[in-house]
Amino acid sequence: MTSLSESVSVLSGRDSWHTPAAAGIPEIRMSDGPAGVRGTSWTGPRSAVFPCGSALGATFDPTLIQEVGVALGRQARSKSAHVLLAPTVNLHRTPIGGRNFECMSEDPLLTGVLARAYVEGVQSQGIACCIKHFIGNDTEYERSTISSEIDERTLREVYLLPFEMAVERNVRAVMTAYNKLNGTFCADHEWLITTVLRNEWGFDGVVISDWFGLHSTAEAMNAGLDIEMPGPTRHRGLLLESAVNEGAVDSATIEASVARVRALAEWAQASKSDGSERTDDDALTRDVQYRTAVGSTVLLTNDNDQLPWPAQSVDRIALIGPYASTGRPQGGGSAKVRPSWVASLLESLNSRDHRVDWAQGCSISRFHPSVRGEFTLDVVDEHGVSVSLTKTSLDAFWQDGPTDEMSMTFGATIQSKLSIYMILNQSLSALG
Known part of the structure; x- marks a missing residue:
């Protein structure tokens, strides 16, 4: 008994990443x-990095995304x-959503x-997926x-639809959002978790709070939230007892949640894990990374059918921008991992038989280098680019002009015959 x-004890985390081994259930x-x-660990063995969520959305290719999932499952193992x-x-x-890069689409x-x-x-x-963030966490x-x-x-027609479609494919876990839905915290929302997710959709998996996203004891338990993360607990333990x-809280409610946690552990064969962590960087993984990066590239316009260019016809390439030389393969926050390898665009192009000229173009200061000399040709017409942006600690806001110290403006007049532009970014760009 x-x-x-x-x-x-099994209904809250032991630490940041584990549930405790208790009640006959392995961690x-x-x-x-x-x-x-x-x-x-943020500093543990390195990991393969795949294109971010918005890039996956740009592929429009579920077959390819399933391959990404298989590769990520192997990474998890x-x-x-x-x-x-x-x-x-x-x-x-x-x-301007701060985590647009992590999400797939509008x-x-x-x-x-x-x-x-x-x-x-x-x-x-x-490997069980925990789909997130349920629901309305779009800022x-x-x-x-x-x-x-x-x-x-x-x-139902917009926000819940992706979750419902994942439940139809037997996703094993759902993470509640930090925010409230119509005045009630999502982790406390009985209509959301029990009425819709469990009763209407037939979800029989585990519901997990976002990290430090639980605000109650009895309310969340009665709503159907199974696991508080991370540990040590703040709202369960002795308070839940x-x-x-x-x-x-009825004891039957506790028993039902424990049964769901047990079922998840059995499905994932948690008892067979040895706890080791290693870097898994093989040719199969790199092939999926490459094909996903290629598949996520979007051709916005191809005026006068200028593309593709035969490789042998390209003599010089101009790269403008501070991240051309450093490589930015991912976004930040909880989505960040230690990449097993990173190749900057400058490094990659220099490995080929082309002359590559690079200029930083802009920096986070009031003074910006100009683009001139070897990057330009004397022609009559002038083509101008003016970019202005601000960024808070959470969401990025695009504006027509600078706002106090929060914004930086980069302006450059480029006199050139160059007419092919490639933009590599993870989120907002104003073009035109």
Whole structure:
């Protein structure tokens, strides 16, 4: 007979990435995603990095995304993880969303189709996906306190659709969002978790809080949230035991959650894990990385059919921008991993038989180098580029002009016959 204390203990994390081994259930290891599998340490063994969520969305290719999922599942096994905290299926509801790079699209149907493929790929390797963030976490600004006010029709047709489509493919776990939905924190939202997710959609997996995203004891437990993360617990443990003893939470509710955690551990074969972590960087993984990067490249326009250029016809290439020489393969925050390798664009092009000229172009200061000399030719017409941006700690805002110290302006007049432009970025760009 399992004691109440032991049962309650498996309903919150032991540390940042594990549930405790208790009540006859082995510990479950979780790892951040979605563009790689970090493991339990920010400085641990390196990991393969795949194109970010917005790049996956640009492929429009569920078959390719399923291959990405398979590769990520193998990466998770190399880190002895049982649950990959991915995919992120929140929507690009505004171009300034701070985590747009991590999400796939503004289109809920496209997001849902690709999410299903991602989940199928990862879970084919015996690794559970924890799809996130349920629901309406489409802005980073005040995300822990803001309430997303969404009417039911819009909620079901737009925001919930990608999650529902993933549930149809038996996704094993769901992570609740930090924000409130119509005034109630998502982790406390019984209608969202029990009525819709479990009763209407038939989801029988585990519901996990976002890290430090739990705000209650009895409310979240009664709503159907199974695991508080991370540990040590702040709202469960002795507080949850007291809630049961005082009648605020029924013991059957505890037993149901414990059963779901047990089922997840058994499905992921958590008892067979040795806990080791290693770098898994092989030719198969690199092939998927390469094909996904190629597939995510978008040709916006091809005036006068100028492309493609025969490789032998290219003598010189101009690279302008500070990140041409450093390489930026990923976004930040919980999506960040230690890449097993990084190749900058400058490094890659220099390895080929072309002359490559590079200028930093702009910097985070009031003074910006000009683009001149070997990059320019004397012609009559002038072509100008003026870029202005600001960035807060959470969301990026695009404006027509600078705002105090938060914005930087880069202006350059380029006199050139060059008419082919490639833009490499993860989020907002103003073109035209």
